[in-house]
Amino acid sequence: MKLVIAIVQDKDANKLRSVFVAHNIIATRFSTTGSFLRAGNTTYLVAVDDDKVDLTLNLIKETCSARQQFMTPPVSLNG
Incomplete structure (x- = not known):
């Protein structure tokens, strides 16, 4: 048995949950927040048999898909 820890964007979390249910994969879901962009994430803890790890x-x-996000740095008027 293996433990898979997956941190996904909130935009993908519900779709991934549905896919897990469809494939009888049991996962524990936690709401988490990233520190850099302060964006919402979802962390899944999935305990699977060795033969289901690749699946x-x-x-x-x-x-889940990768996304690019542009960020404007704060302007400092001290200088």
């Missing part, structure tokens, strides 16, 4: 990782990769 679980592939489902996460197929369901």
Whole structure:
């Protein structure tokens, strides 16, 4: 048995949960917050049998996507 820890963006969390349910993968879900962009994340703790690890990782990769976000740095008027 292996423990998979997946931190995904909130935009992908509900879709990933549905995919886990469809494949009978049991996961514990936590709401978390990133420190850099202060964006909401969801952390999944998934305990799976050794033969389902590859399936679980592939489902996460197929369901969740990477995104780019642009950020404007704060302007300092002290100088």
